Amino acid sequence: MSRTRPSEYKATAEGILRDHPEMRTAVTAATRTFNSHRVHGFGEVDAERWRDWMHQVKNHLLTHLDTYLEQAESNLVTHGARVHWAESAEDARTILADITKSHEVRRIVKGKSMLSEELELNTFLGEHGVQVRETDLGEYIIQLLDEPPSHIVGPAIHRSLEDCRELFGRELGTPPDASPEELAAAARRALREDFLKADLGISGGNFLAADTGTLALIENEGNIRLSTSVPRIHVAFVGIEKLLPRLEDLSAFLQLTTRAATGAPIGNYVSLLQGPRRNDEPHGPDELHVVLVDNGRTRLLADERAWEALRCVRCGACLNICPVYRQTGGHAYGWAYSGPIGAILAPAYLGLEEAMPLPFASSLCGACADVCPVRIPIPDLLVYWRERAVEAGLTGRTEAAGMRAYAAAAERPALFGAAKHLLRHLPWEMGGRALPVLGHWTDERTAPPPSRRSFSSLWKEGID
Amino acid sequence: MRVALFATCLGDRFFAEACADSVRLLRHLGVEPVVPETQTCCGQPAYNAGYATEARRMARHTLDVFEEAEHVVLPSGSCAGMLRTIYPKLLVGVDSDRARVLASRTWELSQFIVRVLGVESLGEGLFGRHVAYHHGCHALRELGVRDEPVKLLQGSGAEVVAWETDQECCGFGGLFSVKLPAVSAGMADRKLDTLPLVDWVTSADGGCLLQLAGRAERRGSSPRFRHLASVLWEATHPAPLEVP
Numbered sequence: 001m002s003r004t005r006p007s008e009y010k011a012t013a014e015g016i017l018r019d020h021p022e023m024r025t026a027v028t029a030a031t032r033t034f035n036s037h038r039v040h041g042f043g044e045v046d047a048e049r050w051r052d053w054m055h056q057v058k059n060h061l062l063t064h065l066d067t068y069l070e071q072a073e074s075n076l077v078t079h080g081a082r083v084h085w086a087e088s089a090e091d092a093r094t095i096l097a098d099i100t101k102s103h104e105v106r107r108i109v110k111g112k113s114m115l116s117e118e119l120e121l122n123t124f125l126g127e128h129g130v131q132v133r134e135t136d137l138g139e140y141i142i143q144l145l146d147e148p149p150s151h152i153v154g155p156a157i158h159r160s161l162e163d164c165r166e167l168f169g170r171e172l173g174t175p176p177d178a179s180p181e182e183l184a185a186a187a188r189r190a191l192r193e194d195f196l197k198a199d200l201g202i203s204g205g206n207f208l209a210a211d212t213g214t215l216a217l218i219e220n221e222g223n224i225r226l227s228t229s230v231p232r233i234h235v236a237f238v239g240i241e242k243l244l245p246r247l248e249d250l251s252a253f254l255q256l257t258t259r260a261a262t263g264a265p266i267g268n269y270v271s272l273l274q275g276p277r278r279n280d281e282p283h284g285p286d287e288l289h290v291v292l293v294d295n296g297r298t299r300l301l302a303d304e305r306a307w308e309a310l311r312c313v314r315c316g317a318c319l320n321i322c323p324v325y326r327q328t329g330g331h332a333y334g335w336a337y338s339g340p341i342g343a344i345l346a347p348a349y350l351g352l353e354e355a356m357p358l359p360f361a362s363s364l365c366g367a368c369a370d371v372c373p374v375r376i377p378i379p380d381l382l383v384y385w386r387e388r389a390v391e392a393g394l395t396g397r398t399e400a401a402g403m404r405a406y407a408a409a410a411e412r413p414a415l416f417g418a419a420k421h422l423l424r425h426l427p428w429e430m431g432g433r434a435l436p437v438l439g440h441w442t443d444e445r446t447a448p449p450p451s452r453r454s455f456s457s458l459w460k461e462g463i464d
Numbered sequence: 465m466r467v468a469l470f471a472t473c474l475g476d477r478f479f480a481e482a483c484a485d486s487v488r489l490l491r492h493l494g495v496e497p498v499v500p501e502t503q504t505c506c507g508q509p510a511y512n513a514g515y516a517t518e519a520r521r522m523a524r525h526t527l528d529v530f531e532e533a534e535h536v537v538l539p540s541g542s543c544a545g546m547l548r549t550i551y552p553k554l555l556v557g558v559d560s561d562r563a564r565v566l567a568s569r570t571w572e573l574s575q576f577i578v579r580v581l582g583v584e585s586l587g588e589g590l591f592g593r594h595v596a597y598h599h600g601c602h603a604l605r606e607l608g609v610r611d612e613p614v615k616l617l618q619g620s621g622a623e624v625v626a627w628e629t630d631q632e633c634c635g636f637g638g639l640f641s642v643k644l645p646a647v648s649a650g651m652a653d654r655k656l657d658t659l660p661l662v663d664w665v666t667s668a669d670g671g672c673l674l675q676l677a678g679r680a681e682r683r684g685s686s687p688r689f690r691h692l693a694s695v696l697w698e699a700t701h702p703a704p705l706e707v708p
Contacts, residue, residue, distance in 0.1 A: 363637025386514025407518035445678030451480035
């Protein structure tokens with residue numbers, strides 16, 4: 001599937017539902033499993049108190065971000081890491097290009113990183129003749145399929161086992177009835193070659209403890225550990241909001257992030273990295289570069305309402321519970337971050353106009369707010385961005401005029417009553433379509449039969 | 465007890481009988497409701513669509529209409545959620561105190577019956593009935609109404625049948641359902657695909673019932689959808705109206 005833009009959300013979603021109903025089945029099944037594991041994982045700890053505490057820690061971090069960034073930089077440098085500051089995606093790509101050029105890098109292995117998707121690193125590196133291999137199994141699958149990730153944590157959840165059998169049969173020569181274990185083993189064999197040949201490894205960063213300059217990486221497959229330790233250079237791209245004040249804060253964040261994501265008490269592998277290989281150490285990269293990426297984050301931080309989205313730890317719990325996301329998976333959203341969190345980050349990172357209509361791609365059911373481990377008020381922020389869209393005139397003149405007229409009528413009970421009376425006595429096709437916003441009701445549903453008489457008239461006559 | 469009924473726009477036009485049943489039910493429980501004639505719309509459609517200015521105008525009008533009421537009862541979870549949870553956030557400044565007072569006096573119908581009147585059984589009229597209950601999102605999450613309707617149904621003899629997706633969104637979401645009809649329909653399909661065999665599907669929210677019923681009919685299946693207020697009124701009858 002080719003990459004789309006947020007503006008194509010409606011058409012892409014309709015296309016997926018019409019032409020690829022199996023994706024809805026696969027995504028619904030996978031997210032339901034993730035979510036039921038989360039329920040179990042939250043149930044094993046005092047999750048409500050942890051959520052309160054993580055909310056507070058991130059708020060403290062975000063309101064003192066300048067201090068902690070300087071502290072993190074200073075500690076990273078002390079450990080021998082090179083720290084780069086990228087204000088934009090372009091800056092981040094230029095920094096990477098400079099490193100690959102000066103070290104004559106030909107091959108790169110990459111651990112799973114949503115920030116690298118946001119920065120569109122793979123496309124950029126490909127254009128510069130550098131080979132990039134995704135090493136997370138899900139990312140590997142979608143790289144072979146030339147698709148973007150469909151989910152923050154499970155990039156290939158929209159694909160079935162059968163899809164993988166067919167793909168790996170074609171690409172890796174596995175038998176048509178290969179078991180999931182055999183498929184994983186085949187990928188592991190192929191990837192082992194890539195790890196050994198790579199000049200440079202790219203990772204993201206789940207957390208960066210400012211007081212010690214420790215980068216924390218969570219994973220389940222061990223590929224991130226290999227990507228960050230086998231090649232001679234490691235470049236970590238870290239969003240500036242990913243800092244934590246103290247190393248000891250990691251204890252709760254590591255656990256509840258994983259519990260929120262997959263229900264597991266902790267990732268199978270947790271790597272805590274402090275600088276490149278030291279002289280007395282046998283393993284590790286010769287160089288560690290940490291690229292601290294802004295790319296719209298300080299602009300979001302300055303927004304007095306929407307800044308709360310910066311607490312996000314990218315667990316994907318809001319996607320897993322979202323009934324809208326479950327219909328299509330992530331591709332419909334048209335950029336790196338999908339689901340409820342994607343819909344409130346897009347206006348900040350892409351600009352509101354470019355992000356349309358994502359803030360409207362929600363029924364405001366509120367399930368996401370129930371599960372967020374850092375208590376981001378996602379439904380409120382969706383409404384907030386809708387209000388900004390209305391202010392900016394992005395919702396259409398007809399709708400705005402209709403809404404103004406509706407509000408004006410609602411302040412005049414006699415007029416409101418007369419309008420309702422009129423509508424009730426028009427056939428649906430006419431009455432419904434007289435209100436421009438309601439015309440699409442009958443696209444997918446039958447018209448609702450209005451009551452024979454309105455309640456207000458029943459009440460006037462007397463109810464027995 | 466001065467109780468005002470807010471029938472809501474959807475209630476007035478599409479669930480007139482359910483609103484009338486709300487009146488009958490309240491009277492049966494010893495409460496004589498008033499229905500202020502100047503009530504119109506709570507403003508939720510505007511608020512959800514991002515029209516805060518318009519929503520505020522409608523909210524202020526609603527504050528005026530229900531100023532005198534000791535309790536405001538709505539046969540709608542989402543409109544009750546608007547008054548109870550959203551108004552205090554939406555109205556700041558001069559109206560914020562009034563909004564908070566109204567919020568503390570606002571109830572969804574089943575919530576009012578259980579929490580304010582302290583009633584958990586209405587009779588035996590639902591004996592032998594198999595019912596699926598759809599938890600509207602705003603009743604569930606904005607109001608925290610989870611047990612009240614189920615208690616009333618069970619307390620009146622109904623068997624509330626387990627429904628895997630009873631707390632998942634039906635896909636209505638006001639303008640969402642007309643802006644993104646295919647996604648909205650997919651959400652309704654998920655509910656309908658998992659629906660057990662029951663006599664009635666019921667909910668405290670008319671919007672959800674229109675969505676589910678409209679989609680079910682389009683698909684060619686037609687379980688019977690009934691507003692909670694009507695089912696609860698039927699519960700007060702001494703015995704089932706017909707043998708199930």
